[in-house]
Amino acid sequence: MNGSLRRRLWRWIAGVTLASGLAAGLCSYLISFREAQELQDDQLRQMALLMERHPETADGWMSPLGSVDGNDRDARTVVCPLGVAPKNPKLPLLPGTLPEGFQTRVHHGTAWRLYVFTLPSGVRLATGQMTAVRNEIARDSALLTLIPILLLVPALSLLAAWIIGRALAPVTHLSHQLDTRDDTNLTPLSAHGVPSEIRPFVAAINGLMQRLSTALEQQRRFIADAAHELRSPLTALMVQTDNLEQSISSPEGKQRVMQLKAGLERAGKLLEQLLSLARRQAGAAPATDVPFDRLVQQVIEDYVPFAATKGIDFGCERFEEVTLTAPAEDLLVLARNAVDNALRYTPPGGRVDVNLYRDGGEVVFQVEDTGPGVPAGEEERLFEPFYRVVGNDETGSGLGLAIIRSIADRLGGTVSLNNRKGTKGALFRYRQPLTQHNR
Ligand SMILES: Nc1ncnc2c1ncn2[C@@H]1O[C@H](COP(=O)(O)OP(=O)(O)O)[C@@H](O)[C@H]1O
Ligand SMILES: [Mg+2]
Structure with a gap:
């Protein structure tokens, strides 16, 4: 310093x-x-x-x-x-x-x-x-x-250090307050107990946060509105394509329409993910006590048919009853995106295991697969919106993990995607502290 x-x-x-x-x-x-x-x-x-x-x-x-x-x-x-x-x-x-x-x-x-x-x-x-x-x-x-002067000099110096420490305590407190905030918290800083010399500084920071929060809100609303507005024409296009498919008899024509439909489906999925991200970021869904084990069970059941078409051995190893305090929709989206990735990126004939258990005061939700794993050094970048690994043949938006991260941040959880140790494949892990009454 x-x-x-x-x-x-x-x-x-x-x-x-x-x-x-x-x-x-x-x-x-x-x-x-x-x-x-x-x-x-x-x-x-x-x-x-x-x-x-x-x-x-x-x-x-x-x-x-x-x-x-x-x-x-x-x-x-x-x-x-x-x-x-x-x-x-x-x-x-x-x-x-x-x-x-x-x-x-x-x-x-x-x-x-x-x-x-x-x-x-x-x-x-x-x-x-x-x-x-x-x-x-x-x-x-x-x-x-x-003698008195010699004693007075060090005593005064120590006293000065103490007085300065006391006088600067509000500044230290303020910086600690800012430091320990999470990125989504843009509420104004309290000016209570702040000396008048530092108050303009607090006001300036609060002004900046206010502008930042407005800008972020506008950006979120724009994405949500754009995704929402695009949904109706896209649905109309899909209906039209279905009609077109029925009126075409040539195999070549049908093939073209199939490609068109696949493209439209991709666009639809992207829109859904965008909407989901915008909704997650907008926040404010009420948190309730959610039986997370039952919710994960539901996700697994939903994905069994998809796993079956790829011949993937899909199931769970360790599965405990856990209750999390969170908006149910958030937990559902999180679990779904994690399972979707594991099944999507694991080649046919592979294996995907879901684990759910308590570890100390935390809940651990884990999805292991036998897919290609993640490129070393890119573990964090995968959580950025639209980031996808080069050479990825699967359809996707690159938003799934970004949505998961935004949910985790808001619920006070931590999320990671790493390579499994000792064997090929990826390990997705979400940890969230249990609230006191759910322990
Ligand atoms: N289980 C996994 N195994 C290997 N790669 C993965 C896995 N999960 C995610 N990825 C990589 O991370 C990228 C980002 O994932 P995601 O944000 O869900 O977007 P999307 O699945 O739409 O591409 C994927 O494109 C993929 O390359
Ligand atoms: Mg995905």
Whole structure:
């Protein structure tokens, strides 16, 4: 998801949070560092002030201090006389000419921060701290101020991710709603709970669906009307051909009329299939509880004579009682088209088996034959309207499987036509989930 809005937003917010965190951290560090140093300077001055007020304590302050190098924090402030060698050799030797106030001096490679002052007795002294120790303490206290900022940056980034997720939830919900729709569902999307920024988008999609649905409806109606209108002239033509057949005595003439009749029959069948497809696509037939086993039984009986003329061994292997909730007409058309194909495309002397059984929560209706099977890679194309395998000598419209697919889609079933495994022939399979009360 390279172009993910959520990710892009998050990256920006996290980036800005991090940058402001860094800037705030740097400022806070520098300010705290300075503050700490000023505080330390203050300490030096306070101590000097104390000694100026109580000069008698100065000697005590000056007695050798244990450690001055910072391990012992309390000992880090020292008092040195000016112009005299201090008792502790580690302390700096200060010239008597140093001006009053703050200054920094280096003694044996160690830098000292000093505050020079004069006691009322005229003795000059300096309070001092090692610069390195001062800096370390200042750094430590400045670093402590960074902790809340360091914790805040990741916390804010996580919070931003959560907020973005929440804000974009309606979009995710919308796309899920669109994604899980089946192709025949062109009802408008609900704008309920959709933020106002996305509402025009929903309205645009709904407008598109509305136009699409109108166009589809027009197309369906045109096919249905055309097929219906063509039916009457075709019936009239068939009657005329019958009459013509009776008035012709020459064998050659009769042969021609036979061809004419066959052509008319093909056209009639095509029209019937077109009408059937248009009716299936128009939908809206009420679903009832249909005893599917009895319906399939009826189809088998209807096709027994046709199977007999081709010498096909036609029957059923596994046959269970099942009830499906669907328009009966749809199930009938589905079963009829499947059985018709198997018997039509299986050469004389072959075998066709129908199976009907429950598998988990589904009904499986299966027709197996010993015909030529289907060309590899064309299994899906066969379900397109008017698609027929090249070199097919049987009469047909190429609409049978398209009708079946349209029925299956509407009933929430799945349909497939594949080659049988291990033996020659095709396997037609229709699966439909059982409704709860039919299980
Ligand atoms: N059982 C089958 N065995 C072999 N080929 C089949 C079988 N069923 C369908 N077909 C192929 O699929 C094509 C499409 O079938 P269908 O949609 O029923 O149209 P039609 O039977 O009118 O040609 C058929 O023309 C045929 O080539
Ligand atoms: Mg067919």
